[in-house]
Each structure stands twice: as C-alpha cells, then as structure tokens.
Amino acid sequence: MGTCASKPPRRNPYLPRDFPEQLQTPENEDHRDDSSAAGKPSFFYTPSPIRFFLSKKKSPARRSSGNSTPSRILKGPFPPPSPAKHIMAVLTRRRPGTGTEGGQEAGAGLDKRFGLSKRFKDRYEVGEEVGRGHFGYTVSATCKSGDRTGQKVAVKVIPKAKMTTAIAVEDVRREVRILQALAGHDNLVQFYDAFEDDDKVYIVMELCEGGELLDRILARGGKFTEDYSKNVLVQILNVVSFCHLQGVVHRDLKPENFLLKAKDDDSQLKAIDFGLSDFVKPDEKLNDIVGSAYYVAPEVLLRSYGTEADVWSVGVIAYILLCGSRPFWARTESGIFRSVLKTDPSFIEQPWPSLSTHAKDFVQCLLNKDPRKRMTAAQALSHPWIRDHNGVEVPIDIRILRLLKAYTLSSPLRKAALRALSRTLTADDLFYLNKQFRHLAPEKSENVTLESIKTALTKHATNAMKESRITDYLTWLSALRLDFDEFCAAAVCVHQLESFDRWEQHARCAYEIFDKDGNRAIVIExxxxxLGLGPSVPLHAVLNDWIRHTDGKLSFLGFVKLLHGVSTRSHKRLR
Known part of the structure; x- marks a missing residue:
C-alpha cells in the first residue's frame, strides 16, 4: 500500500548505481488486482525489477553490485509451469496508474468516505516528504495542538484518486482499522490518528529517523554477525508473534517494512505498513495472493495459508542477514515463484560452513515449505540458537489454541497415542511447552483450564483480538482441564516432529510405550x-492394515496414522 512512517525516498537498492533513474520503479509495482471485488480472487505482487535491467543488458545472469544483496544463480531446469503463469496473466491484464478503465474514470461510483475526522490541517503542520511508494507517500509533520503539541510525526498520505477499485478502498479501510486496533508493542510503529478530506486519507504515526532495515543491510554489505542478527530477529519475531496472537497476519514482511527508531547501531526496530494485513482466526485459511516476490511463502502461491506465511518471510530475512544473499532468486517474476515453490535454499556456500549449526538449523526450520512443519514465531524465540540471547521472552503461541482444540476433539485412542509420543520429547521440546504451560496456567496452579486461558489472553489482548474473534475460538475448550503431562500431549505438533531427523526414533519409542501401556486388541469396526469414520468398505480395507493380525492390536503403521488422526465429532458432523 506504499511507504509508511519515515521511509526516506531513495533509488531502488536492487538495481546497479548506473541504472537509469526513470526505470527504477516498475510500472506495475506494489499493486493488487481488484478481481475479487467482482467475486473473483484478488492478487498482489511486487515484481522483480531485475527484468528491466535485463531488457537493457542481455546478461545471462545478474551481476552482483556493491549496493545490493548479492544474487544467486539457479542451476538446472525448472519444473513445469507453476501458479506463477496464472498470476502473471492476471497482472498483464491490469496496469495501474492509467486513470481510466474501460473508457471511464477509474474509481467512478466508489464510496471513498471513511468516516474519519477532517481536521488534519488544523492539527498538523506538514513538513518535507520523507518517503514515497506506489500507492501513497509519507511526509513529516509537527503537531500544532493537543497532548503532542510540538511533536514531530510521520504522516502516510494516500490519495483517493489512487483508490480506483473497491478492493483498494477496502485495503485502506482495513489498514486504518488494524493500526487503530493494534497497540502496546514496543516493536510496532505507534499509531496516533487518522484523518481524511475530499482528496486524501492521512495516517499519523510516530516518526522513525533511523531509516529502513534494508538500508542497514546494504550499508554493511549484506552480512551481519550472528549476535547482531539475533538482535534484529528477536525484535522481528516478537512483534510478529504479538500480531499473530491478536489474529493479525501482516502478509508483507520484508526489510523495507522495518524501520529503525534512531540512527544508533542498537536502535529499536519498528514494524510498519499494514496495508496488506488482514484478520485471521487460528484455523482459518486465506486465499488471496499478496506480498513481495522474494519473501512470499509457497502456500501463498498455492492460495491456502495462515499466519505461518509471515514466519516464512522472517526466514528469508534471517537468511539474508546471515549470509548476504537471497535464498530464492531468478531473472523473472515467474522464475522467482518457481524457485520459492520448487527449490531449496543453499547452505553449503560461504559463509554458511563457518556459521554455527544452530544458526543454520534455525533458518531451515523457518524456511520449511510445509507450513505445518514450520516453526511459529513463538517457537522460533525458544529455538536453542536464540532463546538465551539477552533474556529473550517466549510469548503465547497462537498455534497452541489450535492444537488444544484438535486434542479436545480427538478420540480416546488418539489421546493415548499422543500421551505416549509426548513422553519421548527432548529437553528442547519441553522448554517451549513449559513456557506455554506457564503462560496459560494460573500462577502456582498445576492445570490449564478454559478460564485460565481466557485470563492469559486478556493480559495481552488488544481491540484487534476482538476484531479477529479469537476468544470465540475458545468455546471448543469448555471442558478443558490439563496437567502438564497431558498439556504436552495436547500441544505436541506431530507434523513438526516428522520434519526432524530423529522422528523415526521418536515414533518407535512412543510406539513401544503405547504398546506396553495403552495398546489392546481392537477390531476394525x-x-x-x-476415528469417526463411516462404514465405507474402502476405509475398512485401509484400516485393516493398521491392525496386527497376530494379536489384533494396533500396528506401528496404525499408531503413526493415529497420531495424525481425525476428530470423531468433525466426522460425525460430515455424515
């Protein structure tokens, strides 16, 4: 939705210094297709500026320049066309900034009233422009009255003439709602007020004078020490986890959207630009393709994603911080998409061999292409590489609510299987679970209940949590009462354990425990x-393989399948 707060106007950092000024901003950059306004899915994509460079210089691969993140050459042929082909076709049909569509004035007939105060010019004295994006620009301003008299602020100005579609108007409305609703986090840009007049919308926020994180990356040649990278990532993960707990997914996390409060080396980071953000429930999936090319998650391209997509973007940032190059790169937009979907980032080139094993594992866990196996932001803060850095606090993980709901709806047999699995967890796994248990259980209590969860969430709640209706999700947990051992069984993530090399050992050990304590003769019916399955013959044929023919007890295959089991109640509702 354009720049926010105090982004300084500057040349495109991904292009060489001698690149023509007039070509540095692609014509179709930072926009979103409005087809969803007519009942079709909407799209947003920031295309790679590389193609404009290649159109002038027919180089087989982009050369690394002194002021850009070094690129990487992808080897081998790409697989068959991915969803990128469809996305590019949508973008080709629409060119923003023309002012007309179908021979009529763009945006004609749209209701562009936001119900905001119209006294902006009475309250603020506008200064110089400090940043510009495709959809708007940012100016500094000085407050002329009220509690902040004399204080300098940043004002994001969005011309209503740019709102040519219903989806664009809705994006601005939602951005204002989210900024108004989110509050109280040190790494979130502070929202002060919003105004409008006949021509523009004004979003007033704190002024950050340290520039973008991207500028800091480029100034240092794209490589940081592990300690400095930890300082940056702890702040990013903290604010991302906070947003997710409130039911907000950012959807455009990148170094350009983190500002430094001041110019100091240890200055505080501030997340900005919520123009593409949205509200999401713990088990809800979004399907519109939004974000920026190098940072977009695979599941976003596949049009089924949740808060995990933000964590992927953090993984890309972490990769760039530690090694100075992008994990996914190609010469074209569709190539970038295919790279994200089909290729794995390299961890064999320098400086990765010289970095710690924990640092490499940390980034790999963030860049897992399967969102079910990817760490959450809260889990990342409990990772061995980062958890002991300067007193890191592990916040409440929104995924815990989803796992507790699944456990509540599980069959008694699956609960027994999960209890056996939880007894094989490592100290690192238990560190994270203990932090979550202590957040959700009352002080000095040995049990997590529905009321204790409500109390814990209330301590961290903002108006955004009400907008996303997170508390409504808790109705599934009405009969919940878990001690620590059963809480571990409920909160263990089977898919994540499967992504570890030690999974086979985990599963075998858990099966031995289950076979000794909870396994018994069982018939297919x-x-x-x-499992809540109907009397379908094919299903019974499959279940037959889950049972040992020697004694009628659950086999190892059946045990592993049961760990991923379905809820009895959900299947009864479907029948």
Whole structure:
C-alpha cells in the first residue's frame, strides 16, 4: 500500500548505481488486482525489477553490485509451469496508474468516505516528504495542538484518486482499522490518528529517523554477525508473534517494512505498513495472493495459508542477514515463484560452513515449505540458537489454541497415542511447552483450564483480538482441564516432529510405550468408530492394515496414522 512512517525516498537498492533513474520503479509495482471485488480472487505482487535491467543488458545472469544483496544463480531446469503463469496473466491484464478503465474514470461510483475526522490541517503542520511508494507517500509533520503539541510525526498520505477499485478502498479501510486496533508493542510503529478530506486519507504515526532495515543491510554489505542478527530477529519475531496472537497476519514482511527508531547501531526496530494485513482466526485459511516476490511463502502461491506465511518471510530475512544473499532468486517474476515453490535454499556456500549449526538449523526450520512443519514465531524465540540471547521472552503461541482444540476433539485412542509420543520429547521440546504451560496456567496452579486461558489472553489482548474473534475460538475448550503431562500431549505438533531427523526414533519409542501401556486388541469396526469414520468398505480395507493380525492390536503403521488422526465429532458432523 506504499511507504509508511519515515521511509526516506531513495533509488531502488536492487538495481546497479548506473541504472537509469526513470526505470527504477516498475510500472506495475506494489499493486493488487481488484478481481475479487467482482467475486473473483484478488492478487498482489511486487515484481522483480531485475527484468528491466535485463531488457537493457542481455546478461545471462545478474551481476552482483556493491549496493545490493548479492544474487544467486539457479542451476538446472525448472519444473513445469507453476501458479506463477496464472498470476502473471492476471497482472498483464491490469496496469495501474492509467486513470481510466474501460473508457471511464477509474474509481467512478466508489464510496471513498471513511468516516474519519477532517481536521488534519488544523492539527498538523506538514513538513518535507520523507518517503514515497506506489500507492501513497509519507511526509513529516509537527503537531500544532493537543497532548503532542510540538511533536514531530510521520504522516502516510494516500490519495483517493489512487483508490480506483473497491478492493483498494477496502485495503485502506482495513489498514486504518488494524493500526487503530493494534497497540502496546514496543516493536510496532505507534499509531496516533487518522484523518481524511475530499482528496486524501492521512495516517499519523510516530516518526522513525533511523531509516529502513534494508538500508542497514546494504550499508554493511549484506552480512551481519550472528549476535547482531539475533538482535534484529528477536525484535522481528516478537512483534510478529504479538500480531499473530491478536489474529493479525501482516502478509508483507520484508526489510523495507522495518524501520529503525534512531540512527544508533542498537536502535529499536519498528514494524510498519499494514496495508496488506488482514484478520485471521487460528484455523482459518486465506486465499488471496499478496506480498513481495522474494519473501512470499509457497502456500501463498498455492492460495491456502495462515499466519505461518509471515514466519516464512522472517526466514528469508534471517537468511539474508546471515549470509548476504537471497535464498530464492531468478531473472523473472515467474522464475522467482518457481524457485520459492520448487527449490531449496543453499547452505553449503560461504559463509554458511563457518556459521554455527544452530544458526543454520534455525533458518531451515523457518524456511520449511510445509507450513505445518514450520516453526511459529513463538517457537522460533525458544529455538536453542536464540532463546538465551539477552533474556529473550517466549510469548503465547497462537498455534497452541489450535492444537488444544484438535486434542479436545480427538478420540480416546488418539489421546493415548499422543500421551505416549509426548513422553519421548527432548529437553528442547519441553522448554517451549513449559513456557506455554506457564503462560496459560494460573500462577502456582498445576492445570490449564478454559478460564485460565481466557485470563492469559486478556493480559495481552488488544481491540484487534476482538476484531479477529479469537476468544470465540475458545468455546471448543469448555471442558478443558490439563496437567502438564497431558498439556504436552495436547500441544505436541506431530507434523513438526516428522520434519526432524530423529522422528523415526521418536515414533518407535512412543510406539513401544503405547504398546506396553495403552495398546489392546481392537477390531476394525471399533477403530473406525474411534476415528469417526463411516462404514465405507474402502476405509475398512485401509484400516485393516493398521491392525496386527497376530494379536489384533494396533500396528506401528496404525499408531503413526493415529497420531495424525481425525476428530470423531468433525466426522460425525460430515455424515
């Protein structure tokens, strides 16, 4: 949605210094297709500026320049066309900034009233422009009255003439709502007020004078020490986890959207630009393709994603901080998409061999292409590489609510299997779970209940949590009462454990425990009933393989399948 707060106007950092000024901003950059306004999915994509460079210089691969993040050459042929082909076709059909569509004035007939105060010019004295994006620009201003008299602020100005579609108007409305609703985090740009007049919308925020994180990356040649990278990532993960707990997904996390409060080396980071953000429930999936090319998650391209997409973007930032190059790169937009979907980032080139094993594992866990296996922001803060850095606090993880709901709806047989699995967890796994248990259990209590969860969430709640209706999700947990051992069984993430090299050992050990303590003779009909499956013959044929023919007990295959089991109640609702 354009720049925010105090982004300084500057040349495109991804292009060489001798690149023509007039070509530095692609014509179709930073926009979003409005087809969803007519009942079709909407799209947003910031295309790679590389193609404009290649159109002038027919180089087989982009050369690394002194003021840009070094690129990487992808080897080998790409797989068959990905969803990128469809996305590019949508973008080709629409060119923003023309002012007309179909021979009529763009945006004609749209209601561009936001219900905001119209006294902006009475309250603020506008200064110089400090940043510009495709959809708007940012100016400094001085407050003329009220509690902040004399204080300098940043004002994001969005011309209503740029709002040529219903989806563009809705994006601005939602950005204002989210900024108004989110409050109280040190790494979130502070929102002060919003105004409008007949021509513009004004969003007033704190002024950050230290520039973008991207500028800091480029100034240092794209490589940081592990300690400095930790300082940056702790702040990013903290604010991302906070947003997710409130039910807000940012959807455009990148170094350009983090500002430094001041010019000091240890200055505080501030997340900005919520123009593409949205509200999301713990188990809700979004489907519109939004974000910026190098940072977009695979599941976003596949049009089914949640808060995990933000964590992928943090993983890309972490990769760039530690090694100075992008994990996914190509010469064209569709190539970038295919790279994100099909290739794995390299960890064999310098400086990765000289970095710690924990640092490499940390980035790999963030860049897992399967969102179910990817760490959450809260889990990342409990990772061994980062958890002991300067007193890191592990916040409440929104994914815990989803896991507790799944456990509540599980069959007794699956609960027994999960309890066996939880007894094989490592100290690192238990560190994270203990932090979550202590957040959600009352002080000095040994049990997590519905009321204790409500109390814990209330301590961190903002108006955004009400907008996303997170508390409504808790109705599934009405009969919840878990001690620490059962809480571990409920909160263990099977998909994540499967991504570790030690998964086979985990599963085998858990099966031995289950076979000794909870396994018993079982018939197919009982197993089908436990899983909530109907009397379908094909299903019974599959379940037959889950049972040992020697004694009628659950086999190892059946045990592993049961760990991923379905809820009895959900299947009964479907029948």
């Amino acid at each position: 009982e197993l089908a009933s436990e």
